[in-house]
Amino acid sequence: MNALVTGATGFTGGHLARRLHAAGDRVRVIARDSSHATDLARIGIEVVPGDLTDRESLLRAAAGMDVIYNIGALYRAASLKASAYRAVNADAVVTLIECAKAAGVRRVVHCSTVGVHGDIEHPPANEDAPMRPGDVYQETKLLGEQLGREAAARTGVELVIARPSGIYGPGDRRLLKLFGAVARGRFLFLGNGRIFYHLTHVADLCDGFRLCATVPGAAGRTYILAGGEVTTLNELVALTSDIARVPPPRRHWPVWPFWAAGAACEALCAPFGIEPPIFRRRVDFFTKSRAFDISRARAELGFAPRVSLREGIGRTLEWYREHGWI
Numbered sequence: 001m002n003a004l005v006t007g008a009t010g011f012t013g014g015h016l017a018r019r020l021h022a023a024g025d026r027v028r029v030i031a032r033d034s035s036h037a038t039d040l041a042r043i044g045i046e047v048v049p050g051d052l053t054d055r056e057s058l059l060r061a062a063a064g065m066d067v068i069y070n071i072g073a074l075y076r077a078a079s080l081k082a083s084a085y086r087a088v089n090a091d092a093v094v095t096l097i098e099c100a101k102a103a104g105v106r107r108v109v110h111c112s113t114v115g116v117h118g119d120i121e122h123p124p125a126n127e128d129a130p131m132r133p134g135d136v137y138q139e140t141k142l143l144g145e146q147l148g149r150e151a152a153a154r155t156g157v158e159l160v161i162a163r164p165s166g167i168y169g170p171g172d173r174r175l176l177k178l179f180g181a182v183a184r185g186r187f188l189f190l191g192n193g194r195i196f197y198h199l200t201h202v203a204d205l206c207d208g209f210r211l212c213a214t215v216p217g218a219a220g221r222t223y224i225l226a227g228g229e230v231t232t233l234n235e236l237v238a239l240t241s242d243i244a245r246v247p248p249p250r251r252h253w254p255v256w257p258f259w260a261a262g263a264a265c266e267a268l269c270a271p272f273g274i275e276p277p278i279f280r281r282r283v284d285f286f287t288k289s290r291a292f293d294i295s296r297a298r299a300e301l302g303f304a305p306r307v308s309l310r311e312g313i314g315r316t317l318e319w320y321r322e323h324g325w326i
């Protein structure tokens, strides 16, 4: 299969490009800066210049492809305007589908997020749970889904939407904050830790994306892709401590002073466009339950996560150590 991957200079897209390449697909990736894709070029993946906000570059990149995996996105960063999120996370989905149509690409697999559901009131949530995006990132990811469906209906391009939950694995920097702090015995544990946490190992996710691209009946469908195990935050921290061979954190701190400090830091930093040292979303991490039901992906795609948390966290910590990240 000829596959175009966007976002391959990032964590998930890079894993996906390598996974498809290893499986024998002919893989092309777009890069805004080709120096970010040298490791991919080195193993024979084709790297072409491209920007999700530049239609001409996407049109060129789509030529001759069977499937496009749209993994690129703009994540939360203090200095970004709402219009920048919208351009990449929503408008570019439409442009990509239109370019797919023009280039004769059969299917687009679009990576969204379980974040479109916002806070989960009744875990585990499935694909029909209410949509409650809580910030500009989640709002524009939801808009990307909605505009993408309209564009697919208009053009006849097959669209499959994947909504991963928190992605972890070698090379990830977001959950590094949790794993690294626990592994160094420096984890500041806020709250009682009884909330649910549901991670997705990047290798399982890449398998899920490939199923989205290849299972005929997936056209037009939306799938939550998440790992096979749900734990409480207490269990996740205890497991990580055990793997890292450090004692688990004993002390739990009250949430509200940190939440108030987060609100104050955000207010102070926002006018200067700088990243606050502590912000409310980071504090929310300790209070919001996230657990998802992957029955639809299991039944319709044959999605079967294989990486256990123990194995996945172990491999991730090993990678962090080898690369001097912890």
Ligand SMILES: NC(=O)c1ccc[n+]([C@@H]2O[C@H](COP(=O)([O-])OP(=O)(O)OC[C@H]3O[C@@H](n4cnc5c(N)ncnc54)[C@H](OP(=O)(O)O)[C@@H]3O)[C@@H](O)[C@H]2O)c1
Pocket (backbone or CB within 6 Å): 006, 007, 008, 009, 010, 011, 012, 013, 031, 032, 033, 036, 050, 051, 052, 053, 070, 071, 072, 073, 074, 075, 088, 111, 112, 113, 114, 115, 141, 163, 164, 165, 166, 167, 168, 174
């Ligand atoms: N990480 C998670 O826990 C998580 C959870 C649920 C869903 N997701 C979704 O999963 C996907 C991958 O997430 P990630 O954490 O792996 O992302 P990431 O590491 O932050 O990578 C983002 C990628 O998007 C690219 N990109 C941003 N703006 C672009 C533009 N204008 N044109 C072309 N490329 C652009 C970046 O390219 P540059 O190198 O040029 O910046 C980079 O390759 C995203 O769609 C995200 O919404 C992530």
